Each structure stands twice: as C-alpha cells, then as structure tokens.
Amino acid sequence: MQKQEKEMRAATDPQRWAAPQEGTEELKSKIQVKAYELYEARGAQPGHELEDWIQAESEIAKQTKMRQAA
Numbered sequence: 001m002q003k004q005e006k007e008m009r010a011a012t013d014p015q016r017w018a019a020p021q022e023g024t025e026e027l028k029s030k031i032q033v034k035a036y037e038l039y040e041a042r043g044a045q046p047g048h049e050l051e052d053w054i055q056a057e058s059e060i061a062k063q064t065k066m067r068q069a070a
Contacts, residue, residue, distance in 0.1 A: 031056045
C-alpha cells in the first residue's frame with residue numbers, strides 16, 4: 001500500500017474519531033504542538049505536514065485512550 005493511500009485511510013478511519021473527545025480547542029492545540037515537535041525532530045524539513053499531523057493525531061489519541069483506561 002502506498003504511503004499516501006495509508007495516510008488517506010488513516011484520515012478517514014471512523015475508529016480515529018471514536019474515542020471520547022477532550023475540549024476541541026485543547027485537543028487541536030495538543031495535536032499542533034506534537035506535529036511541530038515531529039517537524040523539528042525531522043530536521044525542520046518542509047513537505048511532510050500531512051504526515052506529521054496524522055502521526056500527531058494518532059499519538060495524542062493513544063495517549064488519551066491510555067489515560068482513560070488507567
């Protein structure tokens with residue numbers, strides 16, 4: 001499966017949105033911060049914004065689920 005196809009599937013996956021949502025603005029802010037951290041960790045090279053955002057969403061969702069399970 002091509003990288004772009006995986007990203008599109010991840011972006012439209014209904015399970016991604018199934019977790020209880022924190023405050024919308026707070027959640028968006030956490031994702032923005034994490035995406036920027038990923039960008040910096042990659043050497044601040046542009047052109048991977050969508051990848052960074054999707055990865056950040058995934059990591060924040062996992063953290064949220066882990067906190068709720070504890």
